[in-house]
Amino acid sequence: MANGGGPEQAELQAKLANVQRLVPYIKLEKAEKLAIRLETEKEYDELYTHDEIEKLLSEVVSYWVDPDKCQACMICARKCPVHGIEGAKGLIHVIDQQMCIKCGSCYDACPEKFDAVKLITGAPVPDPIPEEERVVVRKGKGKG
Ligand code: SF4
Ligand code: SF4
Numbered sequence: 001m002a003n004g005g006g007p008e009q010a011e012l013q014a015k016l017a018n019v020q021r022l023v024p025y026i027k028l029e030k031a032e033k034l035a036i037r038l039e040t041e042k043e044y045d046e047l048y049t050h051d052e053i054e055k056l057l058s059e060v061v062s063y064w065v066d067p068d069k070c071q072a073c074m075i076c077a078r079k080c081p082v083h084g085i086e087g088a089k090g091l092i093h094v095i096d097q098q099m100c101i102k103c104g105s106c107y108d109a110c111p112e113k114f115d116a117v118k119l120i121t122g123a124p125v126p127d128p129i130p131e132e133e134r135v136v137v138r139k140g141k142g143k144g
Pocket of ligand 2: 069076
């Protein structure tokens with residue numbers, strides 16, 4: 001018999017790590033329920049349904065910067081609480097999906113006129129743009 005500490009353990013650890021990263025997102029999504037004060041353990045047991053949790057985890061949102069729209073204004077990167085947005089002046093910004101805690105601050109902060117941060121639900125996030133393609137090309141600026 002194989003012992004239980006091998007790949008299964010590693011898989012479980014990885015899943016737990018994933019859920020751990022979602023804690024801020026879950027807190028935001030369930031803020032109303034989390035604020036409720038309950039008296040008994042039974043009430044807590046009944047507060048969340050299995051379907052509700054399934055839905056919450058299957059419809060996890062992601063944030064992604066549309067490279068065609070990003071103007072490298074750096075506002076989102078300054079707002080990110082975990083410093084999960086790579087970028088600099090003149091460089092298209094990229095969200096590090098491993099660091100992102102899905103707080104939505106970048107989505108709220110990106111100026112409406114750029115509308116570059118996108119909210120993705122239940123779908124894979126596009127691959128990050130390669131580093132050599134991150135220089136922002138400003139429209140209307142001809143070559144000298
Ligand atoms: S949602 Fe945006 S601001 Fe929030 S952690 Fe993710 S990248 Fe940072
Ligand atoms: S705020 Fe929007 S336009 Fe500015 S760097 Fe971030 S994604 Fe790009």
